[in-house]
Amino acid sequence: MILSSKGLDIKPSSTLEITAKAKQMKADGIDVVGFGAGEPDFDTPDHIKQAAIDAINEGFTKYTPASGILPLKKAICKKLEEDNNVKYEPSQIVVSNGAKHCLTNTFMAILNPEDEVIIPAPFWLSYVQMVKIADGVPIIVKASKENNYKVTVKDLEDALTKKTKAILINSPSNPTGMVYSEEELKEIADFAVKNDLFVVSDEIYEKLIYGDEKHISIASFNEDIYKKTIIINGVSKSYAMTGWRIGYSAAPEAISKIMSNIQSHASSNPNSIAQKAALAAISGDQECVKKMKVEFDKRRDYMFSRISEMPYISAIKPHGAFYVFVDLDEVLGKKYKGEVIDNASVFAKLLLDNEKVAAVPCTDFGFDTHFRLSYAISMENIEKGLDRIEDFLDNLE
Ligand SMILES: Cc1ncc(COP(=O)(O)O)c(C=O)c1O
Structure with missing residues (x-):
């Protein structure tokens, strides 16, 4: 066979x-x-678990809208505005089964066969496979230890071809723990806008930054890069909720619509109870x-x-x-x-x-x-x- x-x-x-x-x-x-x-x-913190128990007891156990419930999307928009200085409407948010699922949806929504995605190495291993699943071609750009395992615009320029469609940025990074500075991200944003590339910005470790570094969302710089960015985030790492499987994306509406349509056929809504738990996590006490x-x-x-x-x-x-x-x-x-x-x-x-x-x-x-x-x-x-x-x-x- x-x-x-x-x-x-x-x-x-x-x-x-x-x-x-x-x-x-x-x-x-x-x-x-x-x-x-x-x-x-x-x-997982108790108040988050309690929200899930309440959801079960209240019978919140049926299908929800495929791309997630409105209160959760609203809470995500509020979080993105307050924490990341980026403004989104609920129609731009898709809630999925973990950030992994969001990333796969993203690549399926933006790639055509043979489109290239620049992935800086070292990278989280799933990116390469996800791009392949979506018929894209991963282009690996190796960052140097001297530059703290982060890529420069020069590295990206060298990898650019007519087929380049997107750049993947993961800050803070798995596996290096490195964080891109505002200046570095601005340069990458300008490069992406100039060359009409999407930036898939995986911000899943955003809350886990130590010392003086701070998290900046690349979409926050200006309208041009906002229109080219797909933010990926979720509750797995920040709230010890890996098993609950809730992640979300924030993107221009046309992209979110495609992602939502794909998800509606591939998996439908993420777990209804876990969505209520994620709502408690994102909108509750951050202590x-x-x-x-x-x-x-x-x-x-x-x-x-x-x-x-x-x-x-x-x-x-x-x-x-x-x-x-x-x-x-x-x-x-x-x-x-x-x-x-x-x-x-x-x-x-x-x-x-x-x-x-x-x-x-x-x-x-x-x-x-x-x-x-x-x-x-x-x-x-x-x-x-x-x-x-x-x-x-x-x-x-
Ligand atoms: C960089 C990065 N992005 C995304 C994910 C996936 O997170 P989730 O559990 O929400 O699917 C992980 C998990 O290991 C990760 O390390």
């Missing part, structure tokens, strides 16, 4: 794979430290976000300072999200128990097999010389896991 060649070309998510493997090892009684987590280890951030910040400091003291590896201190992107610099070419480590996948496999530490090799993130450690796990586990990594590095030959 001949199956879809497009479908066969889609790779499984290696982050989910490594997390699943670590979970299985744990279930088998092995003491594994999993640094793979792409989700906060905190519980819960601050508390989580304080804890993440402590872990970030600890993890970064430990890594900085270890032999053979290095990292740039992240400013956002909950990941440290670690360069294997001097590890590559060394041996562990006789086996040569020549890329991040070999490193991660040996680390898991020998030290029972799950780290994400960034091969599928466009950087096979780096791995990613998440600090969305307890401090106790961070300490234990880092001790083991240190032990592993001490045994390199």
Whole structure:
């Protein structure tokens, strides 16, 4: 039987794979430290859970409008105006099953076959597959460590062709934790407007920024870039709601309409109960976000300072999200128990097999010389896991 060649070309998510493997090892009684987590280890705050319980008790359990309920869309518009200085009408908002779903809808709405999307590397691995699902062509532009793993307009210019349709910007970034400054974003915005390109701006980690950096939405600069931007956001990371599956997009109305139409056939509305929970999250007390951030910040400091003291590896201190992107610099070419480590996948496999530490090799993130450690796990586990990594590095030959 001949199956879809497009479908066969889609790779499984290696982050989910490594997390699943670590979970299985744990279930088998092995003491594994999993640094793979792409989700906060905190519980969803009580007032959000209560809103969902109320929704069930009130019978809010039927279909809703495919692109989401009006009160939630209004709350999202209010949030976007207050937090991000961008004005949207509810008709420009589409609520979907997580930011992942919003991104897939976006690419399906803006791409024609063979349209190119510039994706700066390192990138969150799903972007490449999503563009392919929508018949687009991902064009990877590698950012340099010297520029804090962020692309410059010069990098984008070099990748520009007649087929370029969009640029993907993810700030704060998964996997690097880097945040684009206002100046950097302005330059990218001017470049996009000049070349008539869309900007898909994934702002899912917006609330998790530490120190003096601040989040800027690229759509906020002027009317020209506003008309070219699709903002992607959601409640998964900020409110510890990964399992609830609520994300949203804000875009020019014509694009939102296409996304809404696609969604109405592909999946209908996102879960009605989860929409009520997301409404409570976005419009409720934001103290819960601050508390989580304080804890993440402590872990970030600890993890970064430990890594900085270890032999053979290095990292740039992240400013956002909950990941440290670690360069294997001097590890590559060394041996562990006789086996040569020549890329991040070999490193991660040996680390898991020998030290029972799950780290994400960034091969599928466009950087096979780096791995990613998440600090969305307890401090106790961070300490234990880092001790083991240190032990592993001490045994390199
Ligand atoms: C950069 C980035 N965007 C989007 C998502 C997807 O978020 P959601 O759980 O809302 O689908 C993730 C999740 O890992 C992410 O890291």
